[in-house]
Amino acid sequence: MVSDTIQFIYNNRILKIKNPNPNQTILDFIRSDLKKTGTKEGCAEGGCGACTIVIGELKNQKLIYKSINSCISFLPIINGKHLILIENLNSDNKLHPIQEAMVKYHGSQCGFCTPGFVMSLFAMYKNFSKFNDEIIDETLSGNLCRCTGYRPIIDAAKSLNYKNNIDHFKKNEKQIIKLLKRIKDIDIEISYKDKKYFAPKTLSSLKKILKKNSNTKFLSGGTDLSLEVTKQRGDIKNMISLNSIKELQFIKKTKNFIEIGSGVSLYEFQNIIKSYYPDFYNILKRYGSVQIRNVGTLAGNIATASPIGDSLPLLLSLDSLLRIKTSKLIKTIPLNEFFLSYRKTKLKKGELLYSVQIPINRQSYFKAYKISKRFDDDISSVCASFNFSIKKNIILKANVAYGGMSEIPRRASTIEKALTNSTFSEDTFLKAQKLISKDFSPIDDMRASKNYREDVAKNLIMKFFYEVSSKENLGVS
DSSP states (O other): OEESEEEEEETTEEEEEESOOTTOBHHHIIIIISOOOSSOOSSSSSSSOTTEEEEEEEETTEEEEEEEEGGGSBGGGGTTSEEEOGGGSOBTTBOOHHHHHHHHTTOOSSOSSHHHHHHHHHHHHHHOSSOOHHHHHHHHTTOOOSSSOSHHHHHHHHHGGGSOOOOHHHHTHHHHHHHHHHSOOOEEEEEETTEEEEEOSSHHHHHHHHHHOOSOEEESSOTTTTHHHHTTOOOOOEEEEOTTOGGGOOEEEOSSEEEEETTSBHHHHHHHHTTTOHHHHHHHTTSSOHHHHTTOBHHHHHHHTOTTOTHHHHHHHTTOEEEEEOSSOEEEEEGGGTEEETTEESOOTTOEEEEEEEEOOTTSEEEEEEEOSSSSSOOOSEEEEEEEEEETTEEEEEEEEEESSSSSOEEOHHHHHHHTTSBOSHHHHHHHHTTHHHHOOOOOOSSOOHHHHHHHHHHHHHHHHHHHHSHHHHOOO
């Protein structure tokens, strides 16, 4: 079955929209169509959090709440979801506990950013039973405030530990689940003027769509693709959303690798990779924000092929493999061969990333570093990743990768060659760092100068050495 109508829950009832404009953002729909103006537009690129809303969805028969940036989310993605806005939080003319806490602890001045903060805290309130510093900091990392500062907002968040979390959403949970189950889980095909939008539920449906619509763009998280509309003021004529294909939403673990399906969100992935590579987890926690990671995917980060994509140097240093689905088969290629030039990859029309395989080696020394102007919610000037095998003080394998140093994320082949089979010593690394200019010729731009990038890249090589050579890390006396 195929439908041209999206359906979602709003205010405890099912709303239906026939052939909506697939280029309309959820934010524009909220303000222009629903006439709800509490949700604000700040940056129109998912960076400030003023537009934050919460989406509820069924997963394993349970309601899961996610904060997302409505300014860079296209309207059709809320099909089958529960839409929650700042206007929906109060009940019976009483403030929600989140709103009460913000008032009590003076968490608002100009008020422009406040709805976004409240919605981020609301998602936290629904997803955690207790709120420590780490959870609060991560929750608020995607919301910017230039008036109040963060201290009163953090105090408001901490005060929620002493609140009863049975709110009116909890009381209505069974009703919402019942309504969500009434929405049929079928393919969506939308025609709006000269635009088309497809949201297949299976890979077989996707294959049929691609046969008739070869000139289309894939929508995964859309945190990058949506900027063509919101920042470049362009139109996306044909879009295929991969978000509803359950065959792409898997995580497979074996003794030798973990495989991440292309439909898995970065937020879900970060909590999986944590037990294997803690540094990968730490970098991902600085990737955009919770709102971005709730919808963005690892596969999307790879396919976008940005030279400053934070996950890419890490995956390169880990010798990750890509599984690419063609019309006939699934082929596997090394990530190191995937990037061709700026924003160009080996993906051909009609092909998509099926999954990413990350080798597991608990004996290797893996470190990753992100250098940016802000700690949270910022694009890196330089991102570096190191993955070494060391035995009896000899470097058996040296994988070194950088982002921000070239038009594509790349391995430092000259440095790797110089380090392999060398003694793990300060002198070895001091010689290797001088080879940076052999592998990379970075540019000057608004984030950093060429010289700064080169100096940082050199220093990170030594940082890796000093950290690993400490007794705690290397395990030698």
